[in-house]
Structures are given as structure tokens and as C-alpha cells.
Amino acid sequence: MIGYFKLLMMDKGNGCSFSGVVSTGTFSCAIVVVTLILLRILYVMYWGSRPFGGxxxxxxxxxxxxxxxxxxxxxxxxxxVIQKDRFTPRFYVAAATDNMSLQKAQLLENSLAEENGTRVPDTAQFMQIYRSREVGQSYITSIWTTLIAMAHALWLMIKIRPQVILCNGPGTCIPLCAIAFLFKILGIRWSSIFYVESIARVRRLSLSGLLLYKLRMADQLFVQWPQLHGKYPRATYVGRLM
Amino acid sequence: MGDHEGDDRTRRVVFVTVGTTSFDALVKAVDSLTFKQELASKGYTHLLIQMGRGSYVPTKSEGGNSLAVDYFTFSSSIADHLKSASLVISHAENLVGNNELNMSTIFETLRLGKRLIVVVNEDLMDNHQSELAEELADRKHLYCARPQTLHQTVADMDLNSLLPYIPGDATPVAKLINRFLGFPDD
Incomplete structure (x- = not known):
């Protein structure tokens, strides 16, 4: 040990050896940090799929x-059928290319506000998001559009920081869920992610569903056909929504 | 189109719907002479085709003694056409997909209790639409066909063997989400 320090002192002027020590230090630091991050990810994955007590x-x-x-x-x-007084405020997000969906949500919120004598802006907000990839878009240009979509999703998520995310595909929800998962790991916000696989999926999960299932990003993943529950046992079978 | 219900008691319409995309193989299949003869022999009087973005244009016909044929590209009142039809033949893509104009035409048709044949487009790459069509066919809510087998399906079909479709219910999902978050059951 002492010999090692002597060697260090002797070699003090030698940048090469010095940087060697620094890199050993950085290296072990990095290992600690990476281990902590991994532990945190495992913690999030473990607790994510467990119901809230109390x-x-x-x-x-x-x-x-x-x-x-x-x-x-x-x-x-x-x-x-969901209790609107429990799930409030509500933030609706749809792809920028899809103008029908937000209109439909707006209709729903308008009739709700009329029923309860409230104002829509107090209970609901409507936002658009860039899609990472349009149907038929080439994979090369979709790298660029994915980056833009991710940045935009990050901005939206920083603003919203929801406690609950309800989504059911297709890909529009993936950047938002990924960021929500990142926020969970970083301790910024604990969002519970609920994903309902489309009724169209009978035998195989969609790509979005599969990602959320395999990476354990969804707290609960619901499927509408018993065959899917057989194949993906962590998914919950809930019967048809349509 | 003067689609007034009850105008003519003997009016029996077959409504073919492609949706927002194109499906020329389906339009060609229903436009064939033998297919139209088959429909006429089954007692149908009108064939109405919503052809979407397809390039194949079917031949119009006034009818007279045979089947009357008419077509259009898009319409905002798909629901009305579904209601007045006796038989609906739909592109399987209408099951879900990014179909804003006639969203979920197939579920709409099933809810209306209409007889339905779903035609699967095998040229599409991600052909998960056939999964659901086949499942619903196995459960006898509809018939599932390919463009080249549609004629045979119509010839063989026994519409009385179809079972009514009971619409789904989202309350189990809502209940599970509530329970997960710790909200009490109502």
C-alpha cells in the first residue's frame, strides 16, 4: 500500500499514470452510479405493478x-364509465395529424361541464403531439421525426406531470410513457400507467403493448381476449370494450 | 341517393364499404357479373359501393329486372347507409385502424344487428385485422372472407346462423384502475 503511494508520488509528474488513477476512480464511481440507477429501475419496475396500499x-x-x-x-x-370526479384534471393528448379525436373528447367534456355546471378549462385540457412516425413513412426520416416527437413529448410531460396515464395505443403513447417511466426513476413524478390493448389484438400484442409489457413500463396492461392473457400472463383480461 | 327507408318494401340493399383507404380487389369482386347474379338470386335488389381511394370504378346500373348498382367515394353519413342495408360487406380495416371517417364501421354494424361479411385484404403488410375478423367469425357474429372467396361465402352463407353481438363493457377496467389506485368500490 505504502509502496503504491510512493509509486504514485514518484509518478506525480507523469500525466499518464495520474489519469490512470483518475480513470480508475471515475470507473468505480461510474459502477456505483450505474448500480444505483439499476437498483432504482428494478425498484420502479417492482413497485410499479403493485397496487397502492391504503x-x-x-x-x-x-x-x-x-x-x-x-x-x-x-x-x-x-x-x-370512469368516475370523472376522481380522475381530474384531465389532459387529453392526440397526434397532431388527428383532429377528430380531440373534437370527440371536447364534446364529452362539454356535456360533462353542462351536467355539473362547471367550466371545461377547469377540468380538462386538450393538446396535440407530433407523431414519431406516420403510416408509410420511411425508417430513415423517422429517426429525425422521432427525436422531435421525443422533445415535444418531454415538454408536454414536464408541463403535465400526470399521476395517472391512460393509453391504448398506437405508438403515440410510447414517448409519453417512456418519459413517465424516466420521471419515475428520477423521482420527479410517480405516474401509474394503464394500457388497454386494442380489441383488434386477439393473438399477439401490438408493438406498443409488447414494449410496455416487456419493459414493465405499464403498471397494468389490460387485454380484451383470453388468448392474449394466456400468452402474456402478467396482462389482465378484462373482456371486450367495444 | 334517395335512400328513404320504407319507400319500397321490397328494397334490399347490399352495402359494400372500403373505408378511408382503397381495396380495389374487393370492389372488383363485388362488381363481377357472377357475384351480382348471386346477390340477385338471394333476393337483394340494390348494391351500393363506398369505394374510398380505390382506382377501380364499378359499373353503375339502374337495375330494372336485375340488381341496381351505385357507388360513391366517401360519405359523412356511413351510419345511415349501414342502417338501411340488409347486408353489409366491409373491408376488415374498418375494424379499427386509423379510420376516422367511418370509425369502427364493423362494430357499428354489429351493434345495429346487421348481417355482415368482413373481407380481409391480404396485400396489407401488418395484417392483424384478420385476427379480429377471424375471431368474430369463429364466434359466429359475422362471416370472414377474402376477395377471391367472397362469391363462395355469399353462395354458402346461412344468415340465420349468425349470433347477435352483445356490446362490450368498460366497467371491469374502470373498477381495476380504481382498485389499483386505492379508490373505494362504489
């Missing part, structure tokens, strides 16, 4: 990702 009393801010077309139709069916 009783919830306060309403939760909720991000609702509308996936366009049939996906939006399924989501609206879910929203129709």
Missing part, C-alpha cells in the same frame, strides 16, 4: 392519450 381520497391528475380512429373509440368507452 385509501385514495384526493383526485388524481390524468393524462389520456387518444390514439385516433378505433383506439379513440375504445378510450371514449372507458372514459364514459
Amino acid at each position: 385509501k385514495a381520497t384526493k383526485p388524481v391528475s390524468t393524462l389520456i392519450v387518444l390514439g385516433s380512429g378505433g383506439h379513440t373509440a375504445e378510450m371514449l368507452n372507458l372514459l364514459a
Whole structure:
């Protein structure tokens, strides 16, 4: 040990050896940091899929990702039965190329506000998000568009920081869920992610569903057909939404 | 189109819907002479085709003694056409997909209790649409066909063997989400 220090002192002027020590230090530091991060990820994955103990009393801010077309139709069916006083305020996000979905959500919120005598801006907000990839877009240009979509998703998530995320594909929800998962790891916000696989998926999960399932990003993943539950046992079978 | 219900008691419409995309193989299949003869022999009087972005244009016909044929590209009142139809033949993509104009035409048709044949487009790369069509066909809610087998499906079909579709229910999902978050059951 002493000999080692002597050697160090002797070699003090030698930049090469010095940087060697520094890099050893950095290296072990990096290992500690990486281990901590991994532990944190495992912690998030472990606790993510477990229900909250105790009783919830306060309403939760909720991000609702509308996936366009049939996906939006399924989501609206879910929203129709969910207790709106518990899931409030609600933030609706849809792809920038999809103008129907937000209109439909707006109709729902308008009729809700009329029923309860409230104002829509107090309970709901509507936002658009850039899509990472449009149907038929080439994979090379989609690298660039994915980056823009990620940055935009990050901006939205910093603003919203939802406690609950409801999504059901397609890909629009992936950047938002990934950022929510990152926020969980960093301790910025603990969002519970609920993903409902589309009724169209009978035998195989969609790519979005598979990602959220395999990477354990979704706290709960619901499927509408028993065959899927057989194949992906951590998914919960809930029957048809349509 | 003067689609007034009850105008003519003997009016029996077959409504073919492609959706927002194109499906020329389906339009070609229903436009074939033998297929139209088959429909006429089954007692149908009108064939109405919503052809979407397809390039194949079917031949119009006033009808007279045979089947009357008409077509259009898009319409905002798909629901009305579904309601007035006796038989609906739909592109499987209408099951879900990014179909904003006639969103979930197939579920709409099933809810209306209409007889339905879903036609799968095998040229599409991500052909998960057939998964659901086949599942619903196995459960006898509809018939599932390919453009080249559609004629046979219509010839063989026994529409009375189809079972009514009971619409799904989202309350189990809502309940599970509530329970997960610690909200009490109502």
C-alpha cells in the first residue's frame, strides 16, 4: 500500500499514470452510479405493478392519450364509465395529424361541464403531439421525426406531470410513457400507467403493448381476449370494450 | 341517393364499404357479373359501393329486372347507409385502424344487428385485422372472407346462423384502475 503511494508520488509528474488513477476512480464511481440507477429501475419496475396500499381520497391528475380512429373509440368507452370526479384534471393528448379525436373528447367534456355546471378549462385540457412516425413513412426520416416527437413529448410531460396515464395505443403513447417511466426513476413524478390493448389484438400484442409489457413500463396492461392473457400472463383480461 | 327507408318494401340493399383507404380487389369482386347474379338470386335488389381511394370504378346500373348498382367515394353519413342495408360487406380495416371517417364501421354494424361479411385484404403488410375478423367469425357474429372467396361465402352463407353481438363493457377496467389506485368500490 505504502509502496503504491510512493509509486504514485514518484509518478506525480507523469500525466499518464495520474489519469490512470483518475480513470480508475471515475470507473468505480461510474459502477456505483450505474448500480444505483439499476437498483432504482428494478425498484420502479417492482413497485410499479403493485397496487397502492391504503385509501385514495384526493383526485388524481390524468393524462389520456387518444390514439385516433378505433383506439379513440375504445378510450371514449372507458372514459364514459370512469368516475370523472376522481380522475381530474384531465389532459387529453392526440397526434397532431388527428383532429377528430380531440373534437370527440371536447364534446364529452362539454356535456360533462353542462351536467355539473362547471367550466371545461377547469377540468380538462386538450393538446396535440407530433407523431414519431406516420403510416408509410420511411425508417430513415423517422429517426429525425422521432427525436422531435421525443422533445415535444418531454415538454408536454414536464408541463403535465400526470399521476395517472391512460393509453391504448398506437405508438403515440410510447414517448409519453417512456418519459413517465424516466420521471419515475428520477423521482420527479410517480405516474401509474394503464394500457388497454386494442380489441383488434386477439393473438399477439401490438408493438406498443409488447414494449410496455416487456419493459414493465405499464403498471397494468389490460387485454380484451383470453388468448392474449394466456400468452402474456402478467396482462389482465378484462373482456371486450367495444 | 334517395335512400328513404320504407319507400319500397321490397328494397334490399347490399352495402359494400372500403373505408378511408382503397381495396380495389374487393370492389372488383363485388362488381363481377357472377357475384351480382348471386346477390340477385338471394333476393337483394340494390348494391351500393363506398369505394374510398380505390382506382377501380364499378359499373353503375339502374337495375330494372336485375340488381341496381351505385357507388360513391366517401360519405359523412356511413351510419345511415349501414342502417338501411340488409347486408353489409366491409373491408376488415374498418375494424379499427386509423379510420376516422367511418370509425369502427364493423362494430357499428354489429351493434345495429346487421348481417355482415368482413373481407380481409391480404396485400396489407401488418395484417392483424384478420385476427379480429377471424375471431368474430369463429364466434359466429359475422362471416370472414377474402376477395377471391367472397362469391363462395355469399353462395354458402346461412344468415340465420349468425349470433347477435352483445356490446362490450368498460366497467371491469374502470373498477381495476380504481382498485389499483386505492379508490373505494362504489
